[in-house]
Amino acid sequence: MxxxxxxxxxxxxxxxxxxxxxxxxxxxxxxxxxxxxxxxxxxxxxxxxxxxxxxxxxxxxxxxxxxxxxxxxxxxxxxxxxxxxxxxxxxxxxxxxxxxxxxxxxxxxxxxxxxxxxxxxxxxxxxxxxxxxxxxxxxSPLLLFVGWEGVGLCSYLLIGFWWKDGAKAQAGSKAFIVNRIGDVGFVLGVLLIISTVAASGKSVHDFASLEAFATGDGKAALESPFIGSFSVVEVAGFLLRLGAFGKSAQLPLYVWLPDAMAGPTPVSALIHAATMVTAGVYMVARLHFLFVMAPTAMAFVAIVGALTALFAATIGIAQNDIKQVLAYSTVSQLGFMFAAVGVGAFSVGIFHVVTHAFFKALLFLGAGSVIHGPHEEQDMRKMGGLIKIMPITGWTMIIGSLALSGVPPFSGFFSKDEILASTLHPHPAFPGGIGPILYVILTIASLCTAFYTFRMVWLTFFGESRVDPEVRKKAHESPAIMTLPLVILAVGAAAIGFLGVPHALGGHNVFGSFVRQTVTSEVEAAHEGSGALLLVGIAVAIAILGVLTSYWFYRVRPSIPGRLFAGLGGFGRLVASAYRVDALYAKTIVNPLTRSAKRIFYEVIDVRFVDGLVNFFGSFTKGLAGLMRLFQTGAVRTYVFFMMIGAILLVWSVFSWS
Amino acid sequence: MDVLDRPEGFLMVAAVLFVIGVVGFILRRNLIVLFMCVELMLNAVNLTLMAVARYVGASMEGQIMVFLVMAVAAAETAVGLAVVIAIYRKRATVDVDDMTVMNG
Amino acid sequence: MTEALVLILRPLGALGFFMTLIPIMIWFERKGCAFIQDRVGPNRAFIPGLGLRLAGFVHNLADVVKLVTKEDFIPAFAHRGLYIAAPMLSMAAALLTYAVIPFADDLTLGSVTFALRAVDTDLGILFIFAFSSLAVYGVVLAGYASGSKYPLLGGIRGTAQMISYEVSLGLSVMGIVLIFGTVDLNEICRVQGQLLFGVVPKWGVFLQPVGFMLYLFAAFAETNRSPFDMVEGESEIVGFHTEYSGTKFALFFMGEYVAMAIQAAVIVTLFFGGWQIPWLPTSALIENASQVLVVLLGAIAVGALGFGVLLLRFHRWNKVRWQDERKREGIILAILLGFGPAITALLGLTIVLSTDLSGSVPNVVASVAQFLAFSVKVLFFCWVFIWVRWTLPRFRYDQVMFLGWKVMLPLGLLNLVVTAGLRLLWL
Amino acid sequence: MESLLFWFFSVIAVVSAVLMVCFRNPLMGALSLAISFLATAGLFALMTGPFVAIMQVLVYAGAIMVLVIFVIMLLRADEASLDRERIGPFRFALGALIGLPFGGFLLVAVGNFGGKVEAATSALPPDFGSMKSFGRMLFNQYMYPFEIVSILLLVAIIGVVVLAKRDF
CATH class of the missing domain: 1.20.120 (Four Helix Bundle (Hemerythrin (Met), subunit A))
Structure with a gap:
């Protein structure tokens, strides 16, 4: 025990x-x-x-x-x-x-x-x-759901931790509500599976028995058509993915994650980078036996993941807030993971989850340290040259950035390289041509990743200090209790990748084979030994290209970004404002919803119908009571009088009875 | 036949006492008198209990019951009189016809 | 026929006993008060013709005459009916209580057994409580019916006090009831004839010292005697019977003394063995009737002789002629109360020594001895009532209430609980 | 002899109850009621219940009615409401309307009682109604009611103290 x-x-x-x-x-x-x-x-x-x-x-x-x-x-x-x-x-x-x-x-x-x-x-x-x-x-899926909702709750509580600030409280609510949309899908998916299981009369109580069911007795039931030509498992897969999209901030439900940066930075590091947001990936990996039966859903996931990766990466380039850069970077990296699990490379996706947890937690904590140092400043344009003031933070963040950019031999390189390689060997049931498209999108996304990551590094730690002189005097390195975790994480971010050295580089991919003890499916097995030296070379080149470009832009010719931004015109502003997705949602979904809620549900149903019903009962009771109160004189003797009349009738009735 | 061998005599006395209590309750307005009418009715019930238990069941349970009723009546009197005093302190009257705050 | 006679005689006898106590107590009160205050006390009234003063005893007679012949005055603002009823109630409630007090152990004459008390019931203490609780009515109604503010206040105070102390009174006796296991007073007396550890008589006062103290205090308060005489309280408030005079006042007055006498009897019965002569239970008395009689008569003879000599000495006024009433009274009294009884007792003694007692005579002797023991005890406690009154100052009203509710009631409860616990342990 | 006592007590009980209702002075009413209670105690005693009879005297006449009288005197309530309380013909008719049929029914019911129920007089045990048998019964069979009643009394004490102390 x-x-x-x-x-x-x-x-x-x-x-x-x-x-x-x-x-x-x-x-x-x-x-x-x-x-x-x-x-x-x-x-x-x-x-x-x-x-x-x-x-x-x-x-x-x-x-x-x-x-x-x-x-x-x-x-x-x-x-x-x-x-x-x-x-x-x-x-x-x-x-x-x-x-x-x-x-x-x-x-x-x-x-x-x-x-x-x-x-x-x-x-x-x-x-x-x-x-x-x-x-x-x-x-079991239901217990998983308990944790799933619980972390959502804690996320809400922690984003709105400083709830006295209205914007922060609202960010918490936003995260909660957007997550709910996904969770509805998750619940429906789970219920669909449960009902299928229950209809078959089999006893299923945990993942293992569910897997046995899905691959054995229940295969036919799960693959029977449900809506149109889509089978039960396809529909369930879509619904479950919806939940994963919400929790793991994928298109189109990613909007809450950047706002979630309103919480304290450790929260961003723990919840919105390292653990909770990867729950979607974990869930997909956990239920892999269902997803491999639903290739359409998987392809959908892979495409959405790849698009998210590119989409968020481009936004990340134009952000000036250090935490926003990292937030969009997280969205982008989650896209990578989803692309991986989407093509069926579950262990690869999990591997990226692990490495990402290390380097992104490191980066967030470093960013927190940076924010803490020059006193609650988040705008990178007001930083610069901080490496001299906070060397430990600086160098650990550089290690994290290298890992994120995919520069060998840091951890991000190995996992990202495997993802890119696995896209070229997608699920056999996928429509042809998807693999290369995914590969191209993700390659561009990783170029952007390297670029914005080092843009952040150059702007923050190098060059002329743009910190307010007053603040600068007080700026300091963080205390040991903060830097020690940074160092430990930096060591992890640098070294953890060696657990998954691919076969192409002569490694044994210890990690992959360990995870495959659990994730055992033919689709997964297909990725075993994928990847070639050529692909590794391309990945390294892309990463180094991104780093060098950003060095050119922000260290050698600092005027280029401004001119480029001006040259792009409207598109530049669009990217800088994160494609105005929030405004779009507000216009297309939020506002119509609130307006229709007001018009239909409040003004008609609530005021007219519900209130009317309640008022009717109220006035009916009141009228009845008005009648009854005539008997309620308040004088005791009246009551006794009526009581005695009752007693007489009672005695009389007893007599007439006998 | 001796009146003491049958319960009817006692029961009739009890009935008469009870009716007197009821009529008094309806006739009078003084709160304390109403109170005493209630006591009278309780007493009539006690008499009935005694008589029925004694002559029909030949058991002492009626006496036990009367004993318990007495204890309850004592408690009731104490609380009731405290209420009467409280009312009097507040309104300076014990006329029940003036106490219609609870009317509908 | 005999039964009916007994039925009538028993209450009458008991009534006579307690009524007789009234003048004795009044005499006690006056002479005792004078003794404590170092005075002579009343000694002026005398019987015309004979010139007997009887050491102030005649004052009682004079009082009676005075009170009876006074105008029966009823104030105009009084409630007539209640005004008249109140003193009667007071007296009646006091007199009802005596009914269950045993004067001696059951007397067996031939084949018939008589209980030597007015009413032969086993309700005992409860009976006393039930009827002594009615005494409040007298006080309340007197205060109310007088139609005057001061008697009303006195009445309310008295009611509050009596209600309060009735609780302690009842509680303090519960310990005795627990120990003796009965409420029948005769039974209680019988049990008290046993010996505790073979030495001490099993009297209530030894088993329940706390209960006894509480009962004593509560009895003082219950009879409105000092230091609890709130009802009168001459120095601060006028009493409930301020408006009364004449016979009605006399009734109140007598009611108070009767209540006192009965309380003394109850105390004696509950705590001091009642009619028990210490170390001599009824059976022993009957067996040794002749010795008892000898001792008794001898004691009477010696006592009466001594008393006569004392009276003569007391009345031996110097340089006073024979014709002087005071000297003559001394001689008459000495003969009547001293030498006469002494000679009678000696005569009786010779008869007793020469004959054998047989039949029911030993039983009668035992009862008489017990009755005498009882009387002595009761008289002593009557004296205690008076003694306390002239020794202690009066309580203030709030102190009375404080003592009653916050000291005696908790103490009584504690006493009851402790007694019950010990009883449980011993059984 | 004893049935004479029955009539004596019954008449006193009923008459003084009637007087209680009729006296306009509540104090006189209370006294009448006390007398009625005493008479009822006598009836109890006639029904072989000496203990209950004594308790009736002790509790009702000695405690409850004294309390009532005490309160009446405390309030001087008779004077406060005397001048207003008049029992008019309407109220009298009301009382008759309720009292006569109800009393009639009850008396008829009691009268029917005799024809149907066999009185069990001969079977009384010798200690019927004595304090000892009463106590045995109360503390064995009726222990819980007894305890509950004692708790009720405690609650009443506390309640009264609270009521009396509160300043309205």
Missing amino acids: ADSIAWIPGVLLLGAAVNGLLTLCSAHRGGPKKGMVIPFALGAPWIAFALSVMAFFKVKGGEVLSTSLYQWFDGTLFTVDVAFQMDSLSAVMILVVTGVGALIHTYAVGYMSKDPGFGRFFSYLNLFTFFMSILVLGS
């Missing part, structure tokens, strides 16, 4: 509960003392990480850990236990969640040290980690 993996979410929940209670109990004193919060705030994720590592070594030995706590509910056709399982896929994810999570917790202790909501922050953050572990370890 003591080594049960249930302890991983257990300790996290304990941390969240203790911190939450401390905060609640000391609300009138402005929050608990930091000294009381920190042991639980840091203890919970680090202990969880240690437990995860211990569990990982068991999984590495080929074991699948599982534990069941209690029966959640029993719908005669469908039973759900609160049970956890850990196979290789979960193990990878939980290591990322707890490991990177623990580092970011540590960093946040320094980052949030002066914030009055310290206790509240860590109770949320621990709660988030708890739900994330539920999501990753949960043994």
